[in-house]
Amino acid sequence: QVQLVQSGAEMKKPGASVKVSCKASGYTFTDYYIHWVRQAPGQALEWMGWINPNSGTTNFAQKFQGRVTMTRDTSISTAYMELTNLRSDDTAVYFCASGRVCTGGNCYSARYFELWGRGSLITVSS
Amino acid sequence: EIVMTQSPATLSVSPGERATLSCRASQTVGSNLAWYQQKPGQTPRLLIFGASTRATGVPARFSGSGSGTEYTLTISSLQSEDFAIYYCQQYNNWPPWTFGQGTKVEI
Numbered sequence: 001q002v003q004l005v006q007s008g009a010e011m012k013k014p015g016a017s018v019k020v021s022c023k024a025s026g027y028t029f030t031d032y033y034i035h036w037v038r039q040a041p042g043q044a045l046e047w048m049g050w051i052n053p054n055s056g057t058t059n060f061a062q063k064f065q066g067r068v069t070m071t072r073d074t075s076i077s078t079a080y081m082e083l084t085n086l087r088s089d090d091t092a093v094y095f096c097a098s099g100r101v102c103t104g105g106n107c108y109s110a111r112y113f114e115l116w117g118r119g120s121l122i123t124v125s126s
Numbered sequence: 127e128i129v130m131t132q133s134p135a136t137l138s139v140s141p142g143e144r145a146t147l148s149c150r151a152s153q154t155v156g157s158n159l160a161w162y163q164q165k166p167g168q169t170p171r172l173l174i175f176g177a178s179t180r181a182t183g184v185p186a187r188f189s190g191s192g193s194g195t196e197y198t199l200t201i202s203s204l205q206s207e208d209f210a211i212y213y214c215q216q217y218n219n220w221p222p223w224t225f226g227q228g229t230k231v232e233i
Contacts, residue, residue, distance in 0.1 A: 035223075045162075045170065045213055047223040061222035062127075095169060103182055111217035112160035114181060116169040 002026030004034075004096050004117035011123045012086050019082040020120045022096030029077035030054040032100035032109055036070065036081045038092040039119075046092075050099070051079055086124045093119040128152050128219050132212075132226035139231060145201040147229045149214035154194045158218035161190055161199045164228075165210045173212075174199065201231070209233055 007021040022034060036048040049060035051070040058070045069082040079096060097113035129152040139145045149159065157177040162170040172181040174190035177197055187202040201208055214226040 044227045045215070045225040047221075047225070049221070059221055063222075101172075101175070101181075110175065111158070111220070111223065112172060112175045112215060113162075113170070114172045118169055 002100075002115060004098060004115060006094075006096060006117040006120045009121040009123070011125065014087055014124055014126055016086050016124075017082060017084040018086060018122050019080055020094050020096075020122070021078050021080050022117050023076065023078045024098065025077065027098075027100060027107070029072075030074055032098050034070075034072070034079040035097045035099065035113060036068075037095045037097055037113070039095070040089070040092040043092075045095075048081070048094075053079060083122075086122075088124050091122065091124045093121050095119045127222060128155060128216050128224050130214055130216055130224050130226035132214060132229045134229060135227070136230045136232060138233070139204050140233070141206055142203050145204055145208075145231055147199040147201075147212055147231070149192075149197040149199070149226050151195045151197075151216055153219070155216040155218035157193055158216060159190075159192065159197050160215045160217065161188075162213045162215065163208075163210045164213065170213065204231070 005023045030053045033050045035050045038046050051058045053072045067084050072079045096117040098115040099109050101110040101114045131150045133148045159177045161174040164170045178190045189200045191198050211228045211230045213228050
């Protein structure tokens with residue numbers, strides 16, 4: 001079954017760090033980028049960055065530069081997103097999404113997202 | 127950064143009626159525009175990419191159109207399962223990919 005399985009909800013204090021995992025299954029993990037998108041309560045989707053699981057290359061939205069790290073472990077088909085120096089406005093559901101899109105039985109790399117994880121709620125509160 | 131502006135913020139529609147949602151980009155995105163549907167507590171679902179191509183399994187009542195900076199998602203005859211929030215996303219200029227703030231379609 002093609003899916004992305006994320007780690008569970010966490011509660012963190014301001015200034016702490018959080019590391020969210022995203023395990024891919026049912027397809028070749030290294031073939032497609034993994035993106036991270038977050039959604040604060042009642043708010044819109046916000047793209048954070050991507051990692052190329054094959055090379056480990058990353059690219060982040062400027063807003064998160066210096067606070068976010070994206071890594072991967074190809075041996076277990078898992079991507080990670082670590083956010084440091086957490087603030088209350090980092091409270092959100094963090095989604096991973098794959099750049100893998102399949103149409104008519106053919107799959108390809110895309111810059112829009114068909115396959116999503118179910119999200120990890122990160123709550124930042126003192 | 128390209129800013130995506132969706133209108134209206136909320137659209138009240140009766141089942142069976144037509145719904146028209148708009149998305150405007152602050153600069154051209156060259157039809158590199160996707161639409162997603164999100165229901166409460168669920169992940170976003172890809173509906174449309176390339177401004178007008180339906181994703182796999184998306185009913186034909188969903189259609190996308192537009193070019194340049196102006197895009198539209200049309201739901202021809204609303205079903206009960208279509209009441210949700212809809213987001214547009216540009217993927218022409220990055221980083222960052224950017225989403226609109228969403229349009230809530232309610233009964």
